Amino acid sequence: MIPIIFVMPIVQLIVLVHAATFEMKNIRMVVVDNDYSSTSKKLVEKFQRSPFFIISNRTNSYKLAEEDIKNGNAEVVISIPENFEKNLIRENKDKLQLVVNAINGTSAGLINAYSISVISEFNKELAGRNGKPAAAIISQKQINTFYSFWYNPELNFKTFMVPGILVLLVTIIGFLLSGMNVVREKEIGTIEQINVTPIKKYQFIIGKLLPFWFIALFELAFGLTVGKLLFNIPMVGSLGLVFFVASIYLIVILSMGLFVSTITNTQQQSMLISFFIMMIFILMSGLFTSIENMPSWAQTITKFNPVAYFIKIMRMVLLKGSGFAEIKTEFFSLLFFAFTMLSLAVWRYRKTS
Numbered sequence: 001m002i003p004i005i006f007v008m009p010i011v012q013l014i015v016l017v018h019a020a021t022f023e024m025k026n027i028r029m030v031v032v033d034n035d036y037s038s039t040s041k042k043l044v045e046k047f048q049r050s051p052f053f054i055i056s057n058r059t060n061s062y063k064l065a066e067e068d069i070k071n072g073n074a075e076v077v078i079s080i081p082e083n084f085e086k087n088l089i090r091e092n093k094d095k096l097q098l099v100v101n102a103i104n105g106t107s108a109g110l111i112n113a114y115s116i117s118v119i120s121e122f123n124k125e126l127a128g129r130n131g132k133p134a135a136a137i138i139s140q141k142q143i144n145t146f147y148s149f150w151y152n153p154e155l156n157f158k159t160f161m162v163p164g165i166l167v168l169l170v171t172i173i174g175f176l177l178s179g180m181n182v183v184r185e186k187e188i189g190t191i192e193q194i195n196v197t198p199i200k201k202y203q204f205i206i207g208k209l210l211p212f213w214f215i216a217l218f219e220l221a222f223g224l225t226v227g228k229l230l231f232n233i234p235m236v237g238s239l240g241l242v243f244f245v246a247s248i249y250l251i252v253i254l255s256m257g258l259f260v261s262t263i264t265n266t267q268q269q270s271m272l273i274s275f276f277i278m279m280i281f282i283l284m285s286g287l288f289t290s291i292e293n294m295p296s297w298a299q300t301i302t303k304f305n306p307v308a309y310f311i312k313i314m315r316m317v318l319l320k321g322s323g324f325a326e327i328k329t330e331f332f333s334l335l336f337f338a339f340t341m342l343s344l345a346v347w348r349y350r351k352t353s
Contacts, residue, residue, distance in 0.1 A: 005173060006219070009169040009223065010222070010223070013169060013223055013226060016161075017165055017231060018158075024114065025052055027053050027075050027111055028054050028056040028076075029047060029053050029075070029077070030058070030073075031057070031059075031077075032062050032077060033058065033060065033080045034060050034079075034080060034081055034082045034084075035083065035084040038085065039085040039126075040085065043122050044078075046118055047078070053114070056073060065077040066099070075107070076098065076111050077098070077099040079097035080096060081095065088126065098112065100115075151236075151320050159319065160315070162227045162231050162233045163318050164286075164314065165287070166220065167307065169223065170253075171282075173215075174216045174257065175253050175256060175274050175277075175278055177212050177215075177257070178208070178212050178256075178258050179274040180261065180271065181212075182208060182258060183261045183264050183265065183267055183269070183270045186265060186266075201349050205342070205346050209254045209255065209342075213251070216246075216253075217250065220242075224242075233319075234319060236319060237322055241317055241323070248334050248335055248338050249309075249310045251342060252337045255345045256277070259344050259345040260273050260274055260277070262349045280305075281305055281306075281308075284298060285302070285307040285311050287307075309334055312330055313330050
C-alpha cells in the first residue's frame, strides 16, 4: 500500500508530464524531389532546420513515399515537381504538393500549419532575392508586431500540464483508496464488529475519510515540490489558497469513494465502478481537451464534474496568480459537492448488526 500511495503518483507525474503533450516535434517527412535543383535543396534544408521536422526518407517516387505513410513510417510527404526552379525563375510561381496523414485530425492540422509556415518563410526568402517582389513586401509592411505571451512566456506545455496531472493523480489515489475502504471491512468480516459498537454513522465515515485526506494533502505537497524541482513550474499565486481549496476538493473525492464503497460488496466491484466514474471525470475535465471546444451537452455535464473545477483553480492560482475573488464560483461549487457527497456517504452507510 505504501508504494501505491507514495511512489506510484510520483512516477506517473514524471512520465505523464513528458508523454501527455500536444506539442508536435520530430514529424517524420518524406521528400519526393523530382527537380534536384539548388532551390529544391534549399527548401528541404529549410525543413531540416525546423525543430518540428525530421527528413526520414528521400526518393523520386511518389508511390514509395505513399507506402511510407501507409506503413506508419512518415506523417507527411512533400512532393517537388520537375522544373520547379525554372518555373520560379521564368514565371515567378510554381506549385508544391503536401500529403498529410490525417488519421488524427488534430495532428494533421498542426502538421499542415507547420509545413505551410516553413514554405511561407521560404517564399519570402525567394521574394527577397528578386528586387521588385521584395520591395513590394517591404512597402506593405507598415506595422511591426511584437508578441508577449502571458503566464507561460516560453509556451512550455509542461507548465500547463503539471498542475492538471497533479490533480489527476491525487484524485485517482484518493478515490480508489477510499472506494476500497469500507468494502474491505465487509470482505474480511470486521464490519459486523464495528456495527455493534456505539459509534455514530457520521463518526465512522469521518474516521474513514480523515487518514486519506491527510495522505492526499501530503501527496499534493510532495507533487508540487517535485513539479518545482524537476519542471520548474511557476507558483505565482498563494499556496495557502491552493491547499485550502484542495482540502475541500478532497472531501468531495473521498466522500464519493466512500459512497461507492457503501453500495458495493467486493473490492473488485468498487474498483470497476471507481474506474468507470474516474474515466468520465478525467476525459471531461479539460485536462487534455478544452471544455470550451466540447459540444454544448458535454459542457453542461462538466458543470457536475468536480475534477474540472479543481484543475481550473490549480492553473489559475499557480500560473496566473488568481486570488479567491477570481475562483469563488468554482470554490463554492466544490463546497456544495463536498456537502452533498459527504451527506450521501453518511446516509447510505447502513449501521446494522
